[in-house]
Amino acid sequence: MKILLGIPGGIAAYKAADLARLLTKRGHTVRCVLTEAGSRFITPLTLASLTGEPCFGANPDMNEWRPSPVIEHIELARWGDLVAIVPATADSLGKTANGLANDLLSTILLATTAPVLWAPAMNTAMWEHPAVQANVARLKSFGHAMVEPVEGILACGEEGAGKLADIERIADAMRALGSVRQPSLMGKRVLVTAGPTREDLDPVRILTNRSTGSMGIEIARSLRDVGAIVHLVLGGDLAAPYGIETLRARTAAQMMSACAELWPRMDGCIAAAAVADQRPETIAGEKVKKGDGPENLVLVRTPDILLNLGAQKREGQWLLGFAAESEHHIDHAHGKLMKKKLDAVFVNDISNGKAFGDQENTLTPVVAQGPQAALGPLPKDRLAQALVGWWAERLGLQIENQK
Ligand SMILES: Cc1cc2nc3c(=O)[nH]c(=O)nc-3n(C[C@H](O)[C@H](O)[C@H](O)COP(=O)(O)O)c2cc1C
Structure with a gap:
């Protein structure tokens, strides 16, 4: 499967590197797209090295809107069999839920027709905020899938819901979403x-x-x-x-x-x-x-x-x-x-x-x-x-x- 892995600026971004490695080891082709904030948490060098593929988006090595014979956000949106955002920030959820597209990742998210999976991670109060919950509900209404965060001790020191789900579970959700449904077994x-x-x-x-x-x-x-x-x-x-x-x-x-x-x-x-x-x-x-x-x-x-x-x-x-x-x-x-x-x-x-x-x-x-x-x-x-x-x-x- 060709997986486009969007990595926004959350503290759990380092876990996305492990996920990229796991997916690559399982035989998938993984291309990472960093947001500007994401590139403060994890480097494109790490992601490109783990996946063996170029890393896209805001980073010092590759200008986000570089002059190119192809329109990059459309090419990438067409390329992926699946788009997954790990860890999804309150900001990235909010942008796509409301149709905003002001960087490579958010633009891809509007341009893609592939299945989209979000794995949010944030402070408990942020996760439980009605604005975030409304955005999550809106994304689900578009047919996007969620791997809900779990309870645990968060990076901010608080304990509660908001911890990134286990990467094995996120990989399992990707497998489910990217599979070929069989008309004969559908709904059995x-x-x-x-x-x-x-x-x-x-x-x-x-x-x-x-x-x-x-x-x-x-x-x-x-x-x-x-x-x-x-x-x-x-x-x-x-x-x-x-x-x-x-x-x-x-x-x-x-x-x-x-x-x-x-x-x-x-x-x-x-x-x-x-x-x-x-x-x-x-x-x-x-x-x-x-x-x-x-x-x-x-x-x-x-x-x-x-x-x-x-x-x-x-x-x-x-x-x-x-x-x-x-x-x-x-x-x-x-x-x-x-x-x-x-x-x-x-x-x-x-x-x-x-x-x-x-x-x-x-x-x-x-x-x-x-x-x-x-x-x-x-x-x-x-x-x-x-x-x-x-x-x-x-x-x-x-x-x-x-x-
Ligand atoms: C140290 C630090 C950790 C952060 N962790 C999170 C997080 O876990 N979840 C989240 O939603 N935002 C987090 N933020 C806030 C986002 O980085 C900020 O909203 C940013 O604008 C997100 O941009 P992006 O969605 O384009 O990547 C954190 C910010 C900092 C400085």
């Missing part, structure tokens, strides 16, 4: 489950597993990118992805009730969560002391989410599950598919400690007719795209390649 409602469950033994001890939730989160992102409306039910500690309605669930019972509530309204479900099969029969109210602990733990069954969803599956709904197996992979997966009325099971080979937490993985889809060609080995983000593409193809839907 898909439930995705991800992550481990945690069953309490007492206030400090839990029964859990080694799943992180990264595979399910990547599947949710891939579905979001092609235009599906994704509902994610997420266990574990990983951050919720951008633009996805996310419900946090700690225990198997919580995950079950969240899924049961959503399922009747969904077109399909991909269940990638590693749900505990058992939980302790009782949860001690106080921390169990060394000598008092029971010799054996008494465990009881947790609700079987996939079995329940399968039993309630209506005509036209599809249900895909995962099986983490360390032996007889295909036989076990096929048994699970039949018992739980699944349309496909993706088999994860976890022998020798593979799959959980790893960045690269292989999945073998198993359908009623038997195992299919394996997907991978691939990094989990690419594997998730391959999985969504494979399923869309089986449904007879077309998927175009992402940039």
Whole structure:
């Protein structure tokens, strides 16, 4: 993707350098445009060196309105697949919200027809000011996207809302905005489950597993990118992805009730969560002391989410599950598919400690007719795209390649 990264004069401008580096490492072409104030915080030399592309805008090396055979603001506006402003200042938000264009960046922002993303950062009182909030609402009404600032300790020493969102989240929002929507998957409602469950033994001890939730989160992102409306039910500690309605669930019972509530309204479900099969029969109210602990733990069954969803599956709904197996992979997966009325099971080979937490993985889809060609080995983000593409193809839907 060709990304135009506008950098106005906020104290968080140094984080834009990290973002430019991250995006370049991920294979995007990034061109930075500095405002006059932005160039007081970060140098064009840093940005040009990190991106391998020239840095535009107000800076000592390159006159903003230099004589040129091309009209630079129009050329740049046409060049970008996406324009992102990081960190968006109160001033830059206000200018574009009101149609002002008195420097290269603000002029590009009026001239572009590409998606625009703002990641604001400022003092809490500034962020909460009605003028700033009105400008943000106005920009959203133009179809511009926002990665809202978060709460934290700000550079001015205050604590509150106004801190620049995490750069990984900003990069995720850019990915979502720059993706090729697929007409066939637009508007389809898909439930995705991800992550481990945690069953309490007492206030400090839990029964859990080694799943992180990264595979399910990547599947949710891939579905979001092609235009599906994704509902994610997420266990574990990983951050919720951008633009996805996310419900946090700690225990198997919580995950079950969240899924049961959503399922009747969904077109399909991909269940990638590693749900505990058992939980302790009782949860001690106080921390169990060394000598008092029971010799054996008494465990009881947790609700079987996939079995329940399968039993309630209506005509036209599809249900895909995962099986983490360390032996007889295909036989076990096929048994699970039949018992739980699944349309496909993706088999994860976890022998020798593979799959959980790893960045690269292989999945073998198993359908009623038997195992299919394996997907991978691939990094989990690419594997998730391959999985969504494979399923869309089986449904007879077309998927175009992402940039
Ligand atoms: C040290 C310093 C830090 C600043 N940090 C911010 C900030 O975080 N957010 C913001 O909206 N403005 C901040 N400002 C104010 C902007 O720099 C000022 O409004 C400027 O005119 C913005 O111009 P621009 O939007 O064209 O880059 C800061 C100013 C200074 C001197």
